[in-house]
Amino acid sequence: MxxxxxxxxxxxxxxxxxxxxxxxxxxxxxxxxxxxxxxxxxxxxxxxxxxxxxxxxxxxxxxxxxxxxxxxxxxxxxxxxxxxxxxxxxxxxxxxxxxxxxxxxxxxxxxxxxxxxxxxxxxxxxxxxxxxxxxxxxxxxxxxxxxANPDAQPLLGKALDDKTGSTRETALPVTVAANAQEPFEFFAALLTGGYAWLEFTPSDGGPRQTVLAHRDGSWVNHTATGGDQAPCTVRQGGPRLLWDEIERLHEQWTELGRPVxxxxxxxxxxxxxxxxxxxxxxxxxxxxxxxxxx
Ligand SMILES: C[S@@+](CC[C@H](N)C(=O)[O-])C[C@H]1O[C@@H](n2cnc3c(N)ncnc32)[C@H](O)[C@@H]1O
Missing domain, CATH: 3.40.50.150 (Vaccinia Virus protein VP39)
Incomplete structure (x- = not known):
């Protein structure tokens, strides 16, 4: 053969x-x-x-x-x-x-x-x-x-419904962490322990939103308030500030020369x-x- x-x-x-x-x-x-x-x-x-x-x-x-x-x-x-x-x-x-x-x-x-x-x-x-x-x-x-693992999708529903958390601006586009074709995505997912994500545009015509949800209950709601331009708005909650972690990891990965x-x-x-x-x-x-x- x-x-x-x-x-x-x-x-x-x-x-x-x-x-x-x-x-x-x-x-x-x-x-x-x-x-x-x-x-x-x-x-x-x-x-x-x-x-x-x-x-x-x-x-x-x-x-x-x-x-x-x-x-x-x-x-x-x-x-x-x-x-x-x-x-x-x-x-x-x-x-x-x-x-x-x-x-x-x-x-x-x-x-x-x-x-x-x-x-x-x-x-x-x-x-x-x-x-x-x-x-x-x-x-x-x-x-x-x-x-053998529970389905990750229900985590996203919970993250969408959660109206608590803290809100701030972010310069980091969500796609770097929520698109499997992006070279940084696997680094963020491995080192945070993995997260599910969902991207959608609200039916009221509001800006595009992306929700990230970790199995430990941490979540991120990223809104492209500036369209494709930074800054965007990020709301995050749960036991860890997942978006803060992702931003720090992105800095590290960038300092390392953006390795594939x-x-x-x-x-x-x-x-x-x-x-x-x-x-x-x-x-x-x-x-x-x-x-x-x-
Ligand atoms: C993509 S399919 C595999 C395709 C397969 N190799 C073929 O040639 O058709 C994935 C398979 O993994 C099985 N699976 C899912 N979780 C598993 C687990 N924890 N242990 C063993 N098999 C599992 C599913 O039942 C499914 O049949």
Whole structure:
């Protein structure tokens, strides 16, 4: 099998054992079975009925990989260790079980859930001591967020209804923090612990508004009072002043020369997630906040 894609056959060599998290239709599992032989493929999904349907489809193709209905965050210890773990569902933190279930030098490819959106991909290598480390990828990989987490959308409704909070002017356009194509957005989302957002223009013709909502109850209501020109008005409330944090992070990121996402990497060990710029041992490192879902 010859592949020209970036994550093609040479990244899943013959003889490798692979865990796929998020079986879905079974399509990806079928490709893996074709490539490696079904006995080397394990695929898990939280949804029992999806797993059963995928089992039937795969059987129809003559494949019988290891399938299980379970929360993907637990991995599949029965069929470990794995040389590769590929997640087609996003998690906000790299599950420790995955690292524990890999051989030294194994690779883990995972979309990161930044509270309901999941375009950020990280590719980690494990070292056999419980550590996994690697870079974020330049391109987006859109996947659903784990069903095990509560839906982020209701947070936005609460933020919209909240009439409390403090109001001030801001020179920072909301798009830098609330548009997944913006190079700063992932930095803000990772270091604040992630937030959902919603942009709308009120039916009374008022200026465009954008609401940001963190799972800890912090919220931001950003109004483009000056149209596309600064300043805008920002109202924020909840346990943290989220917009203040985003502004500080934007200053830091600007001082660092506005680095693109693939210059950043992640080190995961003992449950701690450390974000770094260019070099895991370099001067620019940030410990990610503990997930509020834990
Ligand atoms: C984008 S689909 C995966 C597509 C799949 N790989 C395919 O080839 O069709 C995401 C899947 O992740 C599953 N999922 C969501 N949360 C999960 C979790 N916590 N653990 C395991 N699977 C999960 C969903 O049920 C869904 O089937």
């Amino acid at each position: 010859r592949s020209t894609s970036r994550f093609g056959a040479r990244h899943v060599p013959e003889g490798h054992r692979v865990l796929e998290v998020g079986t879905g239709t079974g399509y990806n599992a079928a490709l893996l079975c074709h490539r490696l032989g079904a006995e080397r493929v394990t695929s898990i999904d939280l949804d029992t009925s999806l797993v059963e349907r995928a089992r039937q489809r795969l059987a129809h193709l003559g494949y019988a990989p290891h399938l299980a209905a379970t929360d993907g965050a637990l991995g599949a210890p029965r069929f470990a260790p794995f040389d590769r773990i590929i997640a087609t569902v996003a998690f906000d933190r790299v599950p420790g079980a995955w690292i524990a279930q890999t051989v030294p030098g194994a690779k883990i490819l995972m979309p990161v859930d930044l509270t309901g959106r999941a375009g950020l991909l990280v590719l980690l290598t494990t070292d056999g001591t419980g550590l996994a480390q690697g870079h974020f990828l330049s391109h987006q990989g859109w996947f659903m967020a784990t069903r 996402r693939e210059r950043f990497g992640l080190t995961v060990a003992g449950g701690e997630h450390v974000l770094w710029l260019d070099d895991p041992q370099g001067p620019h490192r940030w410990t990610l906040p503990v997930s509020v879902l834990e």
